[in-house]
Amino acid sequence: MRRFFFFAPIVLFIVLLAAMLWGLNSERDPGALPSTLIGKPTPEFSLPDLHTEETVGSSILTDGKPKIVNFFASWCIPCLAEHPLLFGLAKEQEIQIVGIAWKNKPDEAKAWLEKHGNPYRTTLYDLPGRTGIDWGVYGIPETFIIDGKGKVALRHAGPITPDILSKKLIPLLEGLQQ
Amino acid sequence: MIRALFIFILTVGLFQFSLAFGVSPDEMLDDPALEQRARNLSQELRCVVCQNQSIDDSDADLAKDLRVIVREQLLAGQSEAQIKSYLVDRYGEFILFRPKFSVHTLMLWIGPFVVLFLLLGGGIWFYRSRSKGVSALSDKEEQELSDILRVGSEEPK
Amino acid sequence: MINEIGHFALVLALGLAAAQALFSLLGAAQRNLTWMTIGRRAAYLQFFALTLSFAALTKAFLVSDFSLLVVAENSHSAKPLIFKFAGVWGNHEGSILLWVLILALFGAAVSRFGRGLPTTLQARVIGVQGLIGLGFLAFIVATSDPFVRIFPAPLDGRDLNPLLQDIGLAIHPPMLYLGYVGFSMAFAFAIAALLEGRVDAAWGRWVRPWTLVAWIFLTGGISLGSWWAYYELGWGGWWFWDPVENVSFMPWLTGTALLHSAIVVEKREALRSWTILLAILTFSLSLIGTFIVRSGLLTSVHAFAVDPERGVFILLLLAIAIGGSLLLFAWRAPDMKGGGLFAPISREGGLLLNNLLLATATATVFIGTLYPLIIEAINGAKISIGPPFYNQTFVPIMLPLLVAMGIGPLLPWKRGDMAKLAGRLKLVLLLTLFVMGLVYWQDREQLWPMFGIGLAAWVIISALLELANRVGLPKVSVGNAWQRAKGLPRAAYGMTLAHIGLAVAVIGMVGSSFWTEEFIGLMKPGDSQEVAGYHFKLEKMEAFQGPNYQARRAVVTVNASDDGGYVMKPEQRLYPVRKQNTTEAAIRTTFLGDVYVTLGEVQKDGVVLRISFRSLIPWLWMGALLLVLGGLLSLSDRRVRVAAPAAGKRT
Known part of the structure; x- marks a missing residue:
């Protein structure tokens, strides 16, 4: 019994070591924040269309087909890095991408899309940034995959890379589309 | 020391850095009692893009937005608990510096x-x-x- | 050429550390005097090799030799000389080299000054030091070599992070490392004692001065870091319960406990295995403190460009060093004989309570720091633990500690007399209630300051009363008491001073938390503002050029009825090389608090100024200074300093 107490420190240390070892695995991103929306319907929104200024509501996400919602901005440098991949995604996966220019003046967003091309089926803008906050956006670019019923299936924060695209996004989209 | 370094590198990396110190006069409420409540609440909320800074201290853009939201909701008569749950719905419990008992x-x-x-x-x-x-x-x-x-x-x- | 010599010396030190460990430990086991002597010599040589290596790196920084990668990435030719020098340890590679240099310094010190120790104990201590050095030199050579070259060498460097270009922060890391690494002595003594299977009063005496040295440096290092955050980060905070701060605070807490429990070992030969455990834990927490920050576990990996290889290496080292010693502890410590009688109402009883509370406090900080990692490992949840958590857990645990601090020193060893104690405490309590009444009279709106300052007063009054009792006051004449006071050991004054220091710091914490007044607002030149009885007027804005930065500042005149008529110039700097800004607060220290002005955003219609009166903050720094002075005074006591060799000769 007495000896047991002397083993307590090493046992506790092994637990700590295990947690630290886990913490070092390369899959883990200490800065990533899990989305609170997974499996839940997207927050309601109504935002002006970047090109037509018509108000668009969240109902556009519930037409039965899966969709991607991508928050971007002209001032966001990593957005440019993922931008080319979005074209491929839209074409090859035949998926509608809804772009939301976050905290971005419409003129600047428009100019940026003209310069770099527009992969979005629908482009909205959220100048005050409140819709983004409703979605729990904390640093753009952020990409959400929405299933046909308007529920959030995945959130990816940070730029999409070819690796993330092929390992995370495409398998999920293919699953949703079947 | 290293903490500050992290904060710096991170803020510089994600946002264009402007020198300020968290809460700024244009956000502040006229009612000093309400403003004090806003400050106190802000100190319990983490700036989710920073390394371990409250939104009250942070210069990040998002922290500013959240400070404004806190003040708007206080003005609208929301309680501290309601505002916290509003933010937890969006950013998860990570935003609370005082984790809920669960x-x-x-x-x-x-x-x-x-x-x-x-x-x-x-x-x-x-x-x-x-x-x-x-x-x-x-x-x-x-x-x-x-x-x-x-x-x-x-x-x- | 010098860089090559430095690099060679580094590799040589690795070999010497291996020799130091091998010859010392085997020599002690075989009782082979020659081997033990070789081990001792190797400890000196390792220290010289590392000094050479560090000198070479320092030279590269001073002459801005940008063919070295670390210099190119962390220095700049236009940087002031002092910061070129400080830049040596302002980066991962250089700081870890400094770390092992200090370790080797302690190893050489025990070779030099530890002659009075039993030979095998000394050899084992040196051997354990060698093992630690071996591990970390291998880490440097394998993953963090400061002498890596770049070709072609860039024309100029990327400069040191401007936040680090500050005198407080230039000396903060070496102090902290002297503290962290200093605890390796207590650790080595603990391991050696476990190997020897013997802990006695003499062991307690030997461990104490080394632990005290480390504790003094760590106290100074933490205080400097905190002070730096206070004046440099620009919002007047001095402690944020950030993981990086917490990991330096934990060894301080256990180190403080160790200082107290070692006294019990020395005087009563009790709490032996507990003291051994504390020594192991203190250094283990120091290791975790030094390295968790670099492994990217708790703070963002992306920010500090951490090599994943490094993290695994560090973890391996921690597993061997900490796991190995705890295993040895579990194996050998149960066989150690317990001490004598132990009454709860006695000096040793008080010291045990001190240890229990400090251990709980450490556990609280530990849980708060690592819980997010553990919960994330278990179910993926991300949570934040910030100041509100510690205010609700750590603070309530500290309160009884302060109460105990007021009682403990009044207790005699072995068996206390309740009636006598109650008589003394009555006076302390009475005076404390008087102070509390004064505080309440000043601030009737909140009760916390009254209790906080009351507790601090309790500690101070009790410490002074104890001193008075020792010199015989009020029974003997003043002249007689003075004679006795001169005869008291310095260690007694050291303890009193350190206890008072902590209490003074507590007053500073309470005052700054509850009585700080602040104004944040947009001001135009000519505007005035009243804060805490001071009248502030923004006169004008100025711009100027510094050696490696551009700056602008506000000129604010301050007037108050009793203190005033001076100018304050809060500043903002832009360091173009790194494109970073820093803020330089203008601070005017008075007895009751700091007038603190920072310059914020410069807008079209004025500048944002943050003006505050930070109550009692100087008391916090004064308290920290008293803690350090108390430690130094104890260390200067011949009994503490010389007892070790003297006691060694007797055995």
């Missing part, structure tokens, strides 16, 4: 007190085991007694 924070909140009671228990056990000798036995007798006891306890084997 199953997975159970050991966090009671842990320190469990340790305290275990150690106090150990201390009391220690005192007891060390005050037995107050009996009339001399050291030599004590030794003899323990020898007898040891022999006695080994006999049944």
Whole structure:
């Protein structure tokens, strides 16, 4: 019994070591924040269309087909890095991408899309940034995959890379589309 | 030191850095009591893009937005708890610097007190085991007694 | 050429550390005097090799030799000389080299000054030091070599992070490392004692001065870091309960406990295995403190460009060093004989309570720091633990500690007399209630300051009363008491001073938390503002050029009825090389608090100024200074300093 107490420190240390070892695995991103929306319907929104200024509501996400919602901005440098991949995604996966220019003046967003091309089926803008906050956006670019019923299936924060695209996004989209 | 370095590198990396210190005059409320509540609440909310800074201290853009939201909602008569749950709905519990008491924070909140009671228990056990000798036995007798006891306890084997 | 010599010396030190460990430990086991002597010599040589290596790196920084990668990334030719020098340890590679240099310094010190120790104990201590050095030198050579070259060498460097270009922060890391690494002595003594299978009063005496040295440096290092955050980060905070701060605070807490429990070992030969455990834990927490920050576990990996290889290496080292010693502890410590009688109402009883509370406090900080990692490992949840958590857990645990601090020193060793104690405490309590009444009279709106300052007063009054009792006051004449006071050991004054220091710091914490007044607002030149009885007027804005930065500042005149008529110039700097800004607060220290002005955003219609009166903050720094002075005074006591060799000769 007495000896047991002397083993307590090493046992506790092994637990700590295990947690630290886990913490070092390369899959883990200490800065990533899990989305609170997974499996839940997207927050309601109504935002002006970047090109037509018509108000668009969240109902556009519930037409039965899966969709991607991508928050971007002209001032966001990593957005440019993922931008080319979005074209491929839209074409090859035949998926509608809804772009939301976050905290971005419409003129600047428009100019940026003209310069770099527009992969979005629908482009909205959220100048005050409140819709983004409703979605729990904390640093753009952020990409959400929405299933046909308007529920959030995945959130990816940070730029999409070819690796993330092929390992995370495409398998999920293919699953949703079947 | 290193903490500050992290904060810097991170803020510089994600946002264009402007020199300010968290809350700025244009956000502040006219009612000093309400403003004080806003400051207090802001200090309990983490700036999710920063390394361990409250939104009250942070210069990040998002922190500013959240400070404004906190003030708007206080003006609209929302309570601190309502505002917190509004933010938790969006950013998760990560945004709270004071984690809610729940199953997975159970050991966090009671842990320190469990340790305290275990150690106090150990201390009391220690005192007891060390005050037995107050009996009339001399050291030599004590030794003899323990020898007898040891022999006695080994006999049944 | 010098860089090559430095690099060679580094590799040589690795070999010497291996020799130091091998010859010392085997020599002690075989009782082979020659081997033990070789081990001792190797400890000196390792220290010289590392000094050479560090000198080479320092030279590279001073002459801005940008062919070295670390210099190019962390220095700049236009940087002031002092910061070129400080830049040596302002980066991962250089700081870890400094770390092992200090370790080798302690190893050489025990070779030099530890002659009075039993030979095998000394050899084992040196051997354990060698093992630690071996591990970390291998880490440097394998993953963090400061002498890596770049070709072609860039024309100029990327400069040191401007936040680090500050005198407080230039000396903060070496102090902290002297503290962290200093605890390796207590650790080595603990391991050696476990190997020897013997802990006695003499062991307690030997451990104490080394632990005290480390504790003094760590106290100074933490205080400097905190002070730096206070004046440099620009919002007047001095402690944020950030993981990086917490990991330096934990060894301080256990180190403080160790200082107290070692006294019990020395005087009563009790609490032996507990003291051994504390020594192991203190250094283990120091290791975790040094390295967790670099492994990217708790703070963002992306920010500090951490090599994943490094993290694994660090973890391996921690596993061997900490796991190995705890295993040895579990194996050998139960066989150590317990001490004598132990009454709860006695000096040793008080010291045990001190240890229990400090251990709980450490556990609280530990849980708060690592819980997010553990819960994330278990169910993926991300939570934040910030100041509100510690205010609700750590602070309540500290309160009884302060109460105990007021009682403990009044207790005699072995067996206290309740009636006598109650008589003394009555006076302390009475005076404390008087102070509390005064505080309440000043601030009737909140009760916390009254209790906080009351507790501090309790500690101070009790410490002074104890000193008075020792010199015989009020029974003897003043002249007689003065004679006795001169005869008291310095260690006694050291303890009193350190206890008072902590209490003074507590007053500073309470005052700054509850009585700080602040104004944040947009001001135009000519505007005035009243804060805490001071009248502030923004006169004008100025711009100027510094050696490696551009700056602008506000000129604010301050007037108050009793203190005033001076100018304050809060500043903002832009360091163009790193494109970073820093803020330089203008601070005027008075007895009751700091007038603190920072310059914020410069807008079209004015500048944002943050003006505050930070109550009693100087008391916090004064308290920290008293803690350090108390430690130094104890260390200067011949009994503490010389007892070790003297006691060694007797055995």
